[in-house]
Each structure stands twice: as structure tokens, then as C-alpha cells.
Amino acid sequence: xxxERAEIxxxxxxxxxxxxxxxxxLEFLGDSVLxxxxxxxxxxxxxxxxxxxxxxxxxxxxxxxxxxxxxxxLGLGExxxxxxxxxxxxxxxxxxxxxxxxxxxxxxxxxALFLEHGFAPIERAIVDAFSGRIDYAQTTYVDHKTELxxxxxxxxxQVSYVVLSTEGPAHERRFTCxxxxxxxxxGVGEGDSKKAAxxxxxxxxxxxxxxxxxx
Numbered sequence: 627x628x629x630e631r632a633e634i635x636x637x638x639x640x641x642x643x644x645x646x647x648x649x650x651x652l653e654f655l656g657d658s659v660l661x662x663x664x665x666x667x668x669x670x671x672x673x674x675x676x677x678x679x680x681x682x683x684x685x686x687x688x689x690x691x692x693x694x695x696x697x698x699x700l701g702l703g704e705x706x707x708x709x710x711x712x713x714x715x716x717x718x719x720x721x722x723x724x725x726x727x728x729x730x731x732x733x734x735x736x737x738a739l740f741l742e743h744g745f746a747p748i749e750r751a752i753v754d755a756f757s758g759r760i761d762y763a764q765t766t767y768v769d770h771k772t773e774l775x776x777x778x779x780x781x782x783x784q785v786s787y788v789v790l791s792t793e794g795p796a797h798e799r800r801f802t803c804x805x806x807x808x809x810x811x812x813g814v815g816e817g818d819s820k821k822a823a824x825x826x827x828x829x830x831x832x833x834x835x836x837x838x839x840x841x
Contacts, residue, residue, distance in 0.1 A: 631742065635734040636706050638721070649734035656737030659745065660688050663752040667760065678818065685826075686763040687756055690833055693729035696755050702731045770828035774805065777832070783807055785831065787824045790814065805831040 639648040707722040803823035805813040815826025
């Protein structure tokens with residue numbers, strides 16, 4: 627990609643004179659590029675999977691934790707750490723290892739590559755980079771509720787779940803549930819069961835709190 631676009635893709639918002647000159651806009655674009663590539667691959671690879679199961683696998687594959695793993699494998703943190711910034715070397719190194727920063731870098735790079743080459747030429751490379759995450763997600767049950775409960779317990783906190791709404795006939799119910807921590811609503815999820823909706827709410831809470839989670 628052109629040097630000027632690469633520079634933006636590796637520029638943290640705190641370094642840029644304007645937030646629009648940081649990686650955040652490219653991150654926004656790259657998020658959609660990644661979701662489309664993964665959704666297309668899952669749809670083709672698993673013809674017997676239901677919409678719900680496809681959505682569950684995709685959700686894990688494109689999660690910030692998963693993106694951070696791929697970013698580390700691609701050495702994006704090291705590339706980021708070579709940027710010139712008004713930070714002490716230790717601070718820059720710590721920032722380059724931050725999960726949320728790594729995930730943002732990965733999505734920003736995908737956004738930049740999309741602008742440079744379009745979707746078709748980069749789709750296969752994206753799928754190859756996330757192939758291990760796809761295999762992991764579809765063979766491992768990701769229990770977000772347990773992850774959230776255990777992570778909060780280490781901080782002396784608890785989570786509670788509340789049903790916000792129930793829609794549809796008895797044979798086709800849709801539930802909306804919220805995960806609440808210390809009286810604050812941190813995640814909202816939907817599903818065809820309360821359990822599924824609570825799982826999605828717990829995942830959102832984990833992402834929002836940036837709590838340590840299994841890779």
C-alpha cells in the first residue's frame with residue numbers, strides 16, 4: 627500500500643493532530659471487510675450450519691480477541707512499535723501489545739488494503755490469515771457467560787442478567803437480554819432462547835470491559 631496510507635494505518639488517535647488522521651476510520655472500514663470475508667468463507671465451508679451457528683462462529687472469529695491473535699501472528703505490533711511518537715520506549719511497547727490496539731491495527735490494515743486493491747484480490751489472504759481462528763471457533767464452545775463471570779470474580783464483581791423483551795409466537799420466540807454489572811448495563815444480546823441472548827450480552831460486556839479472555 628502507499629506509504630502515506632500505511633502511515634495512517636499505524637497512527638494511534640493520540641498521536642494524530644485530528645482523530646480522522648489516525649487509524650480509526652480505516653479500522654471502521656476494515657471491520658466490515660473482515661466480516662464479509664469471514665461470512666463468505668463460513669457460508670461456503672459449512673453448508674449444513676444454521677444461520678445461528680454461522681453467526682456464532684463468525685462472532686468469535688472477528689472478535690477483538692481473535693483479531694489481536696492474528697495481528698500478533700502478522701507482526702503488526704512490532705510494526706506499530708517502530709512508529710515515531712512522543713512516548714517513552716516502554717510505553718510504546720506496552721501500547722503495541724495491547725489487545726484492543728492490536729485488533730484495531732489489524733482492521734485498519736484490512737481497510738487500507740481494501741482501498742488499494744478492492745475486495746476480491748485480498749479476500750483469500752484474509753481467510754488464510756484467519757483460518758486457524760475459524761477452525762478453533764467451530765470446534766470449541768465459547769462460553770462468554772462463564773468467561774465474564776470468572777473475569778469479574780477476580781475483580782470482586784458480579785454480573786446479573788435481565789430479559790428486556792420477548793417477541794414472537796411461542797414456537798418462534800426472540801429474546802433480548804441485558805448483562806448488568808454494578809447496576810450498569812454493559813451488554814445487550816438477542817437470540818431464540820434466553821441462554822443465547824445472555825451469551826451475546828456477556829460477549830458484549832467482555833468486549834466493553836476489555837477483560838482478559840482466552841485466545
